[in-house]
Amino acid sequence: xxxxxxxxxxxxxxxxxxxxxxxxxxxxxxxxxxxxxxxxxxxxxxxxxxxxxxxxxxxxxxxxxxxxxxxxxxxxxxxxxxxxxxxxxxxxxxxxxxxxxxxxxxxxxxxxxxxxxxxxxxxxxxxxxxxxxxxxxxxxxxxxxxxxxxxxxxxxxxxxxxxxxxxxxxxxxxxxxxxxxxxxxxxxxxxxxxxxxxxxxxxxxxxxxxxxxxxxxxxxxxxxxxxxxxxxxxxxxxxxxxxxxxxxxxxxxxxxxxxxxxxxxxxxxxxxxxxxxxxxxxxxxxxxxxxxxxxxxxxxxxxxxxxxxxxxxxxxxxxxxxxxxxxxxxxxxxxxxxxxxxxxxxxxxxxxxxxxxxxxxxxxxxxxxxxxxxxxx
Ligand code: ATP
Numbered sequence: 001x002x003x004x005x006x007x008x009x010x011x012x013x014x015x016x017x018x019x020x021x022x023x024x025x026x027x028x029x030x031x032x033x034x035x036x037x038x039x040x041x042x043x044x045x046x047x048x049x050x051x052x053x054x055x056x057x058x059x060x061x062x063x064x065x066x067x068x069x070x071x072x073x074x075x076x077x078x079x080x081x082x083x084x085x086x087x088x089x090x091x092x093x094x095x096x097x098x099x100x101x102x103x104x105x106x107x108x109x110x111x112x113x114x115x116x117x118x119x120x121x122x123x124x125x126x127x128x129x130x131x132x133x134x135x136x137x138x139x140x141x142x143x144x145x146x147x148x149x150x151x152x153x154x155x156x157x158x159x160x161x162x163x164x165x166x167x168x169x170x171x172x173x174x175x176x177x178x179x180x181x182x183x184x185x186x187x188x189x190x191x192x193x194x195x196x197x198x199x200x201x202x203x204x205x206x207x208x209x210x211x212x213x214x215x216x217x218x219x220x221x222x223x224x225x226x227x228x229x230x231x232x233x234x235x236x237x238x239x240x241x242x243x244x245x246x247x248x249x250x251x252x253x254x255x256x257x258x259x260x261x262x263x264x265x266x267x268x269x270x271x272x273x274x275x276x277x278x279x280x281x282x283x284x285x286x287x288x289x290x291x292x293x294x295x296x297x298x299x300x301x302x303x304x305x306x307x308x309x310x311x312x313x314x315x316x317x318x319x320x321x322x323x324x325x326x327x328x329x330x331x332x333x334x335x336x337x338x339x340x341x342x343x344x345x346x347x348x349x350x351x352x353x354x355x356x357x358x359x360x361x362x363x364x365x366x367x368x369x370x371x372x373x374x375x376x377x
Contacts, residue, residue: 002029002063002064002065002077002155002187002320003025003026003027003028003029003031003063003064003065003187003325004025004026004027004050004061004062004063004153004155004187004189004261005025005027005060005061005062005065006023006024006025006026006050006059006060006061006062007024007059007060007062007375008022008023008024008059008060009017009022009023009024009025009046009049009055009056009058009059009060009061010022010023010033010056010057010058010059010211010238011042011045011046011049011054011055011056012057013045015246018211019042019045019046019211020042020045020049020211021042021048021210021211021212022059022212023046023059023211023212023213024213025206025213025216027155027187027189029065029187029217030185030186030187031096031151031187031188031203031204032178032188032201032202032203033184033187033188033189033190033202033203033204033205033206034189034190034191034192034197034198034201034202034204034205034206035189035190035191035192035206035208036192036193036195036198036206036207036208036234037193037207037208037209037214037234038193038209039193039261040235041208041209041210041211042208042210042211043191043192044159044160044191045211046103046191046208047080047135047157047159047189047191048159049061049148050063050078050155050157050189051076051078052068052071052072052076052078052280053073053080054256056069063076063077063078063154064077064154065156065324067315071152075100077153077154077155077159078153078154079100079147079148079149079151079152079153079154079155079156079157080148080156080158080159081144081145081147081148081156081157081158081159081161082144082159083159083160083161083163083164085132085140085141085143085144085164086144087132087143087144087147089131089133090131091128091130091131091132091133092128092130093115093119093124093127093128093130093131093132093135093143094112094115094119094128094129094183096132096143096147096235097114097115097118097119097128097143097146097150098111098112098114098115098145098147098150099147099148100150100151101114101150101151102233112349114150115128115150116128117282118146118149118150119146121146121149121180121183121184122142122143122145122146122149122180123142123176124139124142124143124146125151127139127143133255136169136362137165137166137169138165138166138172138173139173140170141161141162141164141173142173143365145159145161145177145180146293149184149186149279150189152185153186153241154187155186155187155188155189156181156186156187156189157187157189157190157193158188158189158190159190159191160190160191160193161177161190161370162174162177162192162194162197163172163192163194166211166366170197174197174200174201177201178200179203183347185366186249190202195234195235196237198219199219199222199223199235200219202218202219203218204218205217205218205222206218207230207231207234207235209253211229214227214230215227215231222235223235223236223292224292224357225359225368226240226290226359226362226368227367227368228365228366228367228368229288229290229361229366230240230366232290232312232359232361236292237318238292238293238294238318238323238334239293240290240291240292240293241289241290241291241292241293241333241334241335242288242289242290242361243269243270243288243289243290243291243331243369244269244270244286244288244289244309244331244363245267245268245269245274245286245287245288245289246267246268246284246285246286246287247265247266247267247268247276247281247282247283247284247285247287247360248265248266248267248268248273248283249265249266249283265281265283266306267287267289267358267360269289269308269328269331270308270328270329270330270331270333270353271308271309271310271326271329271331271333271351272306272307272308272309272328273306273307273308273352274289274291274306274307274308274352274353274358275305275306275353275354275355275358276289276355276360277355277358277360278357281360281369285371286363287360287362287363288360288361288362288363288366289359289361290358290359290360290361291353291357291358291359293323293335293336293352294333294336295353295357296333296335296336296351296352296353297335297351297352297353298324298326298335298337298341298343298347298348298349298350298351299342299349299350299352300347301350302350303350303352307350307351307352308326308328308333308350308351308352309328309348309349309350309351310326310327310328310329310330310333310348310349310351311326311346311347311348311349312325312326312327312343312344312345312346312347312349313325313326313327313332313345314345315342315343315345317339317342318336318339319339320338321336321337321338321339322335322336322337322338322339322342323335324336324337324342324343324349326349326351328351333351335351
């Protein structure tokens, strides 16, 4: 088992594209780590650079404390599963699984024993004699995983491992993969553009944009406390509300108010105001206010204190919840409510939010202004 250390890593393609652009990352021993970001942000290039399939232009890659930056792929101790699985169509499942062992000239009896054991771990019993073309997509994906695991690499690298499966199978395979990774305890880095998949599977997530790291944290941290509006926009099945706002009452700096970090202020937005930690942000400052639909509370009665007032435009059923869109002085704000409390279009409503859920970002760079570490549930 092994950790991965990446320092100052850049991967530049011959056409000049800096697909990975100065990255520092540490993946802990046994961690399930996701590389997440929109198409073209450099996730696959980073994974392939760790594997040695792309050459690092700058910086270093260490696996298990050994510098492998210039080591050929086969000698890095990594096992990779490609998006299209790359199974050999003319070989049986057993031959596919044990191919890396055959290359290393491992004895046939040991290979058979490994094939049987790995097939057991990956629920492929009874399929060892079949060819890949005679398997379902989910079974093919498990054969590719079995081959990677049988090769006994120190780290497992997965490129969009679930993207070729249909929605239902993907959920099953997701659960299977998480359990398998936990059971084996193998350090695993997986690439995905699906934020829900990253939130569900990973111990930690690196969110990338244009070859750079935008946030690194646990699923809870990146969901509840995005450190910039790029991550805020990217994470969450229902998008975060990002509203133009202005600090109405500032608590001033800690020195002014004598208060501790996180002094309470008020920020005005379309349709009303919300409480916010306005530490060091003066009254009158223009900001972007971030609040997730899940953290807003909708009522049909008027309540005292900072609140936003508006009129229901439409409600969409999400299963047990509904996403209600509220028109607040011309700005549309999303709020989720239990499905049975869904208000009818045209209903006047009031929205409130707890202080710790209201995030302030700078208007120009989109960086988080609310420095006080809010409790993450
Ligand atoms: P996707 O989710 O679409 O696979 P990604 O985040 O994995 O995207 P990469 O495939 O790593 O992104 O690509 C990063 C950037 O590098 C993109 O701008 C892409 O066009 C460019 N790129 C990728 N492969 C090459 C290559 N072989 N030669 C030149 N440029 C490339």
